[in-house]
Amino acid sequence: MFETIILITLVVIACFAVFSDNMRRSIIYLGVFSLAMALAYLYYNAPDVAIAEAAIGVGLSTVMYLVALKKVSVYDICYVNENIEQFNDDHIGSIMDSFVRPMELFLERTEEVEPQISYTNHPALEVLADENHDCILHRDGDLIYIYGDANDRIFQDIIANLNTIIPDMKDVRVVFKKEVSLNGQAE
Amino acid sequence: MARQSNRYIHILRIVLAVVGAAVMLFVYLNHSEKLNTPLMDFFTDDFLAQTGADNAVAAIYLNYRVFDTLFEALMLMVSVMEVINVSWANKHADRYQFEEDDMYYKNNSELVARMVGIVYPFVILLGLYIIANGHVSPGGGFQGGAILATALISRYLVYPNFDLDLHIIEKMEKILFLFIVLTPVLYVFMQIQPDNTVISHQVYMVFMNTLIGLKVFSGLSIIFYRFVFYEGADNTFIDR
Numbered sequence: 001m002f003e004t005i006i007l008i009t010l011v012v013i014a015c016f017a018v019f020s021d022n023m024r025r026s027i028i029y030l031g032v033f034s035l036a037m038a039l040a041y042l043y044y045n046a047p048d049v050a051i052a053e054a055a056i057g058v059g060l061s062t063v064m065y066l067v068a069l070k071k072v073s074v075y076d077i078c079y080v081n082e083n084i085e086q087f088n089d090d091h092i093g094s095i096m097d098s099f100v101r102p103m104e105l106f107l108e109r110t111e112e113v114e115p116q117i118s119y120t121n122h123p124a125l126e127v128l129a130d131e132n133h134d135c136i137l138h139r140d141g142d143l144i145y146i147y148g149d150a151n152d153r154i155f156q157d158i159i160a161n162l163n164t165i166i167p168d169m170k171d172v173r174v175v176f177k178k179e180v181s182l183n184g185q186a187e
Numbered sequence: 188m189a190r191q192s193n194r195y196i197h198i199l200r201i202v203l204a205v206v207g208a209a210v211m212l213f214v215y216l217n218h219s220e221k222l223n224t225p226l227m228d229f230f231t232d233d234f235l236a237q238t239g240a241d242n243a244v245a246a247i248y249l250n251y252r253v254f255d256t257l258f259e260a261l262m263l264m265v266s267v268m269e270v271i272n273v274s275w276a277n278k279h280a281d282r283y284q285f286e287e288d289d290m291y292y293k294n295n296s297e298l299v300a301r302m303v304g305i306v307y308p309f310v311i312l313l314g315l316y317i318i319a320n321g322h323v324s325p326g327g328g329f330q331g332g333a334i335l336a337t338a339l340i341s342r343y344l345v346y347p348n349f350d351l352d353l354h355i356i357e358k359m360e361k362i363l364f365l366f367i368v369l370t371p372v373l374y375v376f377m378q379i380q381p382d383n384t385v386i387s388h389q390v391y392m393v394f395m396n397t398l399i400g401l402k403v404f405s406g407l408s409i410i411f412y413r414f415v416f417y418e419g420a421d422n423t424f425i426d427r
Contacts (some may be wrong), residue, residue, distance in 0.1 A: 055330055
């Protein structure tokens, strides 16, 4: 009975940790998971392992994760293509080598931020208005528009180094976000 | 073309995994030999008289299979050296100087600071207890060292400054590792023992646990402080 309760609790807490929306909450759930794990080890007559799990899982790694979370700076890129009904690997692969990968490498190597890329087929203006991305790549026909904030230091760097990041850039247009909102109203 | 070869490599990997699993299952299912428990009997029959430990786990990791412990200690030391020398921050060490005092001290949560301040000495006490009683009760050098490191980290929560000299701790860890190798080599392998009694064995156990505990403590605190103060974005403490 006790065994069943512990094991089910473990699975439930692990699910909480994985599916929670907030990273910080996930870390706390992970600590609770370690505590339950230590209890399980104790139940299986391994007190040595239980002590190690409690000390490292609850103490060290939780604090370490919290500190790391504070330090990671994520640069959020959104790729918009309204003409695609459903995104699949081929669509992503078609822009992967020419666009996304060089951009990621630039962000990682030169800017030292963590790139995070999402793909959508929602209308670009809607994405611009509603969602808070650092940078938006919008593909419209043959042209690629890059939207970003003019005051963003990383975005400025991307624009300044665009000819080294993307070898073939005659189809690329850069739009700063403030202009966009004006244009959107005008339309 | 590149995508084609990628697919072939993918299929090859799957085939290899399936073949490996099949071989494993075949060997496992065809293994019908039934053994007694000679190893368990050897380890658990008379460990108190042979090794001086009341705790069978301590008897195994400090006497019967002390070789494993040596390599575990080596592994921790290598990872600490890796963190220090190969880490990303090493290229930028000039950019990440020690933080100024008191800069973010006031922004810390008062509740956390006070509670941790109360708990802190007890955590140290528990760590020392677990190290010293490693051969009697569950625990031992590694666990006690981890708890001591946790105490140091909670000190960082109370008062986040950097007045530790990591180089001294790093050197201390290497010297401790030397002693960790030396002690069992002399005592267990070469049998240079003052006396073949339980008391002598127990002294050896406590000594080894203390060494391991201090080494794990210094290793984990180096890793933690290294991560906290050198790694990551340069606006580290602004949004605290």
